[in-house]
Amino acid sequence: MIQKRYHPQDIEKKWQARWLARNAFAADNSDARPKCYLLEMFPYPSGDLHMGHVRNYAIGDVAARVKRMQGFNVLHPIGWDAFGLPAENAAVKNRTHPAAWTYANIANMRAQMLRLGYSYDWPREIATCRPEYYRFEQAFFLRFLQKGLAYRKTAPQNWCPSCHTVLANEQVLDGLCWRCESRVTQKNLTQWFLKITAYGDELLNDLALLEGGWPERVIAMQRNWIGKSAGASVKFPLEKPVGDARDIEIFTTRPDTLFGVTFMTLAPGHPLAERLAGGREKAAEVRAFVERARGMDRLARQDDTLEKEGVFTGTCALHPLTGERVPLWLGNFVLADYGTGAVMGVPAHDQRDFDFARKYGLPVRLVIRPDGEFPDPERLEAAWTGQGRMVNSGRFDGMESGPGGKAVAELLKKEGKGGPAVQFRLRDWNISRQRYWGAPIPVVYCDRCGLVPEKEENLPVVLPLDVTMGDDGRSPLPGTEAFVNCRCPACGGEARRETDTMDTFVESSWYFARYTDARKTDAPFDEQALRRWLPVDLYIGGVEHAILHLLYARFFTKALRDLGFFPPELSEPFARLLTQGMVLNKGRKMSKSKGNVVDPTEMTDKYGADTVRMFCLFAAPPERDFEWSDAGIEGSSRFLHRVWRLFAEEKERILPLGACESGDGDAANDDARDLRRREHLAVRKVGEDMDRFQFNTAIAAVMELVNALYLAREKLGDSPGERRVFSSAAATALTLLSPVAPHICEELWEASGHEGRLAEAAWPSWEAAATARDTLTVALQVNGRLRGTLEVGAGADKAALEAAALSAPAVRRHTDGLTVRKVIVVSGKLVNIVAG
């Protein structure tokens, strides 16, 4: 029985209830079919789903539903990245508890997801704020600590005065806190770090494994972020030692220019900066410069237009190879936290050094000779930064830059003055947060034993929930006696717990693996389950996570592998990555402050989940940003109504699929054959497009098939053969559409008498014979310009085609009086006649 009108709300709720009751999309770890692990980046439970979520999860859901129908054992889990700052902010603002706020949001967003009909494996749902989850993270931390992959160090940290927390360099955007956009200041603190730099080379090299599976630009971004450069380290001995320091070490990518050094520049923040000042007068000058540079630290220094400034310290170092005196300067363009905080000054071959030398009258010495010319160094207008032949470089004269630089580095090594070196831009990951709503770092401080890791059997170190957030937003943990006061795991005496919590990026660095056996209690993972499911076959999320999250997850995968948690052959967590574009409205990203948010719930209430899903997929290819359109979603709604009407109005004609399996004889006439052909073409096209994640064109192909069905119902008669052709095409349209609009398709499938669930039906296949045509339309060109078309029999050979083309009136009109020089025939497509 099919109702006359399509009422999405009723049928959607009905199917959602059935799916939930049957755990319809739960994966079975012991299912022997080939696996497919599809994952979308899990959401932060911020309150409500927004359109970006809807799109992200719709993309993943269609992929999952297609793979299931194609016979794969599909894992498609969901969970909540549930620790984090917004919960604390909301708690302060609303006088509630971060946990209460978080769990309420999770309940709300879970309901919204269910309302959208996503085919998730709900029994595997996780929330990272639960001790059952973060206890394993604490265990990982202890193992990292054992292996030296976690360590403590005191360092100047980015400090957000508004959030009262340290930020990783990666979380500082243009000198502002990435969350609250407050101006970031510097503060010295002891922090916990994870040694991601130990994996710098592997993280870089393994990017090669991801080529083809990851977008090129994400790979490029990661490569730049890791920022490996090869060169040499060089020690310049100080003329007179300053305290313990006997030399200044620098790193250079251009050791071939070492003989061109005429000065050195240190960052104002270099540890020796002020102590280098020679003489009382210099000391004041240097101190003033350092003060000034500190004032414009970071933010100002990121300005391109910043004028290079410096001050001579009054002290010299000695050139390691020539022994010449090299004046030591401080310069505002040298960064204390990159490399060694000092650079050698080669004005002839580095533009910054050149500008600096010109400004302060320092000599310019040319040591690389560009081909064919030998400019006067005094008249140079810019540095020559290219490669070339070494000159004025003692025994290296005449060598090319590349080998010459290596030879210089080797000599330095031999003489104990440096040597070949590599430099990474990547720095260790600071995971300490002075926050409450995060996973406690499982260490204690004991007056007798010092720093003591918590014992693994004492995990989890549970985050206490009976706390009250103060108005200032500062962590209540240090003031929570019951948490802080504890027993030393080593001596049993009184001790204090670490009150810093972990960066929430730690939770999201391994959650994809936890899903493989999410309810396991005695260990984080089951080895068999890991081997079965990992790596994730397709990972879908926003490109804004291209660096941080994805790099950390890659690092964790390698580290957990080396710690024995992951199989030894697993090096990369995500085989394929799809970065979806943003949903814009009125040309801008949707945001509350801009007042251009479209609420998914409102849209679902108005049009139904199927329409919302369909529009999100139809409006643009997944990687591209798309513009929300109120008129556009009307179009999607109209289409689904049209599909419904086709089945409602043709219910007499439509047979269940089982009754329409048939031979070719059914295609009794041209119209039936044509519909059958379009059916098979649609199967081919949608299949190809689904494989390429081109959901927009897949939907377009289904629309074409539905349009063909509408036309066919006028043309086809009531013979059993014609009914079978019509019914088969209609069933196929439903099947192809079902991943995108599962509720309506499932309903119509059932209502038109099919057995079983459409979600469990096999993905249709197509036959080449059915897509063939009797006649083909061939384009006719004269000198590359379209002049007409020609209907020919499908079997026509080249000679026949050529002859037919040459005699076609449309062609003759343009070749009359000309000599035919050449005829190009592309079988079944076109004939181009070259005449002149």
Add this chain to the structure above:
RNA sequence: GCGAGAGUGGCGGAACAGGCAGACGCACCGGAUUUAGGAUCCGGCGGUUUACACCGUGGGGGUUCAAAUCCCCCCUCUCGCACCA
């Protein structure tokens, strides 16, 4: 500046490997149906032109029988990185 990507009708976008540019949808126009509106169904819809024809995928060159697609130069936009030694 470096790296990556993009530029096609009024709009979102098609065209997978050089082969009929504009699939599909939105908007718009016409027709049918309707008391009317809406909904629906059918048809039209790049520009110039009465027509023949010509022009047309950011701009300019090139390769080719044939270019949105390949090559060179330039412009614009988006994203990422950026005084990186």
